[in-house]
Amino acid sequence: MITGELRSKVDKIWEIFWTGGITNPLSVIEQFTYLLFIKGLDEKQTDLEKNAELLGIEVDKIFSDEQENLRWQKFKQLSASDMYDMVSKKVFPFIKTMHGDKNSAFTRYMDDAIFMIPTPQMLEKIVTNIDLLPLSDGDTKGDLYEYLLSKVATAGTNGQFRTPRHIIKMMVELMQPTPTDIIVDPAAGSAGFLVEAGEYLKRNNEDLFAIKELKDHYNNDMFFGNDMDRTMLRIGAMNMMLHGVEKPNIEYRDSLSEKNIDDEKYTLVLANPPFKGSLDHESVAAGLLKITKTKKTELLFLALFLRTLKKGGRCASIVPDGVLFGSSNAHKSIRKEIIENHHLHGIISMPSGVFKPYAGVSTAIMIFTKTGAGGTDKVWFYDMQADGLSLDDKRQPVDANDIPDIISRYHNLENEKDRKRTEKSFFVTKKEIKDNGYDLSINKYKEVEYDRVEYDKPVVIMNRIDEIDSEINTLKAELKTLLNLDL
Incomplete structure (x- = not known):
């Protein structure tokens, strides 16, 4: 920070x-x-x-x-x-x-x-x-950029808002980019996801710049980002270059339009696409509407990820909670598509305060792999309750932080199979999710333990109240005597 x-x-x-x-x-x-x-x-x-x-x-x-x-x-x-x-x-x-x-x-x-x-x-x-x-x-430079962007206090017309840097870092740590990945953020903004992916690769790959092919790939063909705000495109391009990427592929493009012809091009999507946007069908790429017929941008972006990822490509995207439990045909169809035809790995439910003070929307991180042949057997859920900052508008540092635990558990899923539904994380079978209309809301499956509380009998409580009343009357009488008031 x-x-x-x-x-x-x-x-x-x-x-x-x-x-x-x-x-x-x-x-x-x-x-x-x-x-x-x-x-x-x-x-x-x-x-x-x-x-x-x-x-x-x-x-x-x-x-x-x-x-x-x-x-x-x-x-x-x-x-x-x-x-x-x-x-x-x-x-x-x-x-x-x-x-x-x-x-x-x-x-x-x-x-x-x-x-x-x-x-x-x-x-x-x-x-x-x-x-x-x-x-x-x-890290200080990244924190400075985040603080500068936090000065833009209002959300954009399509509902986009700044992704906190520690959330970006967590998502990158979860996905563990490799030196041969081709990474895209179709709503790139200031290129925070791409920059953090690049920094992760530098930290974890000693040979990244020692091998010519890997160095050339890193500088020219690894990072792709789209946005529709030329100011943010400039900031994003400069941000990437300052972090050592010589030729970032930052494009002025509406990712959901017919002009975006990317098809099975990328191996990793890292994104926080615009929420609450609604587009005309005429302006949306026809191929996306085949996956889910909707005007809602948060659903169309999921369809876009499926189209633009190569088989075996991975995705970690922030989605509003409505995507997880929405009952419309479009909501159900995109969830069914990911669960039945690809491999949904996990849903990390985040507290609504994560995006304060800019928005109070409840969100989750959806992680899946494009397979085209299914693969979902069970889905890992995590109920994130703290992210190291207070969940009010001030967002001050606090001790409670689930992020290290999330990363550790996700990379050791073999240890998660016996966890109970009352714990922070647990597995839910594909069959149970299917039986619940492909609902991916954690509250649908989480169990809450209630402690039994024993209360006194009513007669005991009433006697206690009478005793308190009597004490109050005694004190009032003493006070009137001290003030020489007529009783």
């Missing part, structure tokens, strides 16, 4: 933007991200130079010798007016065109990027304060 000190420093920078006339939260995040990106490029080249010197090899440069003055460490020392000229006229145009490949996601979405900081004094203040942020730690 972002510390109080870092939060106050970020708030100070945010206030500089605000008082300077940039009041749209997404615009602030975008401009903030440009400068973080510029600083990150300088830090990345510094690391490349150190490694090259250590290994005795030629430096793979981001800035050529002629572009040295465009580096953060150089222009931050200039006067306010010189810094403004340098950043607005040279550095910003440089990052818009730096990728070289005109078809790359970064180049496409930076094409209409605008440098909005209006005055030299404002830029100098922002640069000075960003320079004080401790961003060498990747």
